[in-house]
Amino acid sequence: MTVQTFRAQNFRCLRDVEVGLATDYNVIFGANASGKTSILEALGYLGRGKSFRGAAPSELVRHGESEFVLFGQVRAGERTSRVGVRNSAEGLEVKIDGATGGGAAALATMLPLQVIDPDVHNLVAGAPDERRRYLDWIAFHVEHGYLDAWRHFRRALKQRNAALRSASGPRLIQSWNAEFVTLAEKIDAGRRQALTAAIPALEEVGSELLGGPVGFEYQAGWPQEKGLLTLLERGVDRDLQLGSTQYGPHRADLKLVYDERRARKLVSRGQQKLLACAMILGATETALTALERPLLLLLDDPAAELDGDSLRQLMARVVNLGCQVVATSLQPEPRLFPETPAVFHVEHGAVARIE
Numbered sequence: 001m002t003v004q005t006f007r008a009q010n011f012r013c014l015r016d017v018e019v020g021l022a023t024d025y026n027v028i029f030g031a032n033a034s035g036k037t038s039i040l041e042a043l044g045y046l047g048r049g050k051s052f053r054g055a056a057p058s059e060l061v062r063h064g065e066s067e068f069v070l071f072g073q074v075r076a077g078e079r080t081s082r083v084g085v086r087n088s089a090e091g092l093e094v095k096i097d098g099a100t101g102g103g104a105a106a107l108a109t110m111l112p113l114q115v116i117d118p119d120v121h122n123l124v125a126g127a128p129d130e131r132r133r134y135l136d137w138i139a140f141h142v143e144h145g146y147l148d149a150w151r152h153f154r155r156a157l158k159q160r161n162a163a164l165r166s167a168s169g170p171r172l173i174q175s176w177n178a179e180f181v182t183l184a185e186k187i188d189a190g191r192r193q194a195l196t197a198a199i200p201a202l203e204e205v206g207s208e209l210l211g212g213p214v215g216f217e218y219q220a221g222w223p224q225e226k227g228l229l230t231l232l233e234r235g236v237d238r239d240l241q242l243g244s245t246q247y248g249p250h251r252a253d254l255k256l257v258y259d260e261r262r263a264r265k266l267v268s269r270g271q272q273k274l275l276a277c278a279m280i281l282g283a284t285e286t287a288l289t290a291l292e293r294p295l296l297l298l299l300d301d302p303a304a305e306l307d308g309d310s311l312r313q314l315m316a317r318v319v320n321l322g323c324q325v326v327a328t329s330l331q332p333e334p335r336l337f338p339e340t341p342a343v344f345h346v347e348h349g350a351v352a353r354i355e
C-alpha cells in the first residue's frame with residue numbers, strides 16, 4: 001500500500017495541506033515547529049485512527065476549528081482507494097471509497113504503517129503495554145481472526161474486573177473463568193505464532209544494528225508451568241483485594257536479551273533506539289511477507305540520538321524493506337536515501353515540493 005496523494009485540513013498547524021508523495025522515498029524538512037511531525041502524525045492517523053504521539057483528538061484539531069479532515073489516495077496493487085477520516089464532536093468517521101463504518105480497524109487494514117520517532121526507545125525502555133501493542137500489531141497483520149479474539153478477550157477482562165470490584169462474591173467471578181481462559185489462550189497462541197514468524201527478522205536486524213547477538217523472550221502473562229484456570233481459581237482472593245485480574249495476556253511482555261543481560265536496564269539511549277528500530281523493522285518485514293505488499297514507514301527525525309554510522313546502517317535496513325518511506329529532517333537531507341527522494345519543504349504549516 002502506498003499513499004499517492006494526501007490532504008490534511010485543520011489538523012494541528014496544518015490549515016489545508018495537499019501533498020503528492022513518491023511511492024518510494026520522501027523527505028520533509030523544515031525548522032523547528034514548522035509542522036514536520038504534524039504531517040507524519042496526520043499520515044499516521046489516516047492508517048490508525050489515532051495519533052502516534054498519544055494526543056487526544058481535541059489536541060489535534062487546529063486551534064479555533066471544530067473538526068479535522070484527512071484524505072488519502074491509497075494504492076494497493078492495481079487498485080486505488082479513497083480513504084477519508086473526519087474527527088468532529090460526534091467522534092471519528094471513517095470513509096473508504098465512499099462507504100462509512102469499519103472504524104480504525106478498516107484504516108489499519110487499508111494502510112498498514114509503522115512509525116519510528118524520537119520516542120521509539122520507549123518500546124524497549126517503557127512499560128510492557130507498548131510491547132503488547134507491538135505484539136498485537138504483528139498478530140493483527142499475520143493472523144486472521146486475531147482482532148476479533150482480542151476484542152472478545154478485552155470484553156471478558158472488563159467484565160471480570162467489574163465483577164471483582166462489585167460485591168458479586170467469588171461464585172459469580174469464578175463463573176467468568178472458563179470463558180476468560182479460552183479467550184486468553186487464543187490471544188496467547190496468536191502472539192506466539194506472530195513471534196515465531198517475526199523473531200528471525202527481529203534477531204537478524206537487531207544483531208546487525210547493535211553489532212552483537214540480540215534475543216527476545218516472550219512472557220505470556222502467567223507462569224506457564226501452572227494452568228491459567230488454576231491460577232485464577234486460587235488467586236481469586238488476591239484479585240478481589242486488588243480489584244483486578246492478576247494473570248492473563250493483559251500482563252504479557254516481550255523481554256529483550258542483549259549481551260546476555262536484560263537490555264532494558266543496560267543499553268544506552270542510542271542503543272535503545274537502535275534496538276527499538278530493529279523491532280519495528282523486523283515487525284514491518286514480517287507483516288510485509290504476510291500481506292505481500294509494501295507498507296508505509298514514517299520516520300520522524302531518524303537522525304536523533306544516532307551517530308553517522310548507526311544512522312547509515314539504520315537507513316540501509318529501511319531501504320532494504322522496499323516500503324514507502326516518509327522521513328522528516330531539520331535540514332534538506334537527500335543523503336538519507338541511496339536514490340534521490342522527493343524533497344518537501346515545510347514552513348509555518350505550508351508544504352512545497354522542491355525536488
Ligand SMILES: Nc1ncnc2c1ncn2[C@@H]1O[C@H](COP(=O)(O)OP(=O)(O)OP(=O)(O)O)[C@@H](O)[C@H]1O
Nearest residue numbers: 012013032033034035036037038059060061062063
Ligand atoms: N491543535 C493545534 N492547532 C494549531 N497549532 C498547533 C496545534 N497543535 C500543535 N500546534 C503547533 O504546530 C506547530 C508544529 O508542530 P510540529 O510538532 O509539527 O513541529 P516540527 O516541525 O515537527 O518541530 P520539531 O523540529 O521541533 O520537531 C507547533 O508550533 C505547535 O505549537
Ligand SMILES: [Mg+2]
Nearest residue numbers: 036037038300
Ligand atoms: Mg517534530
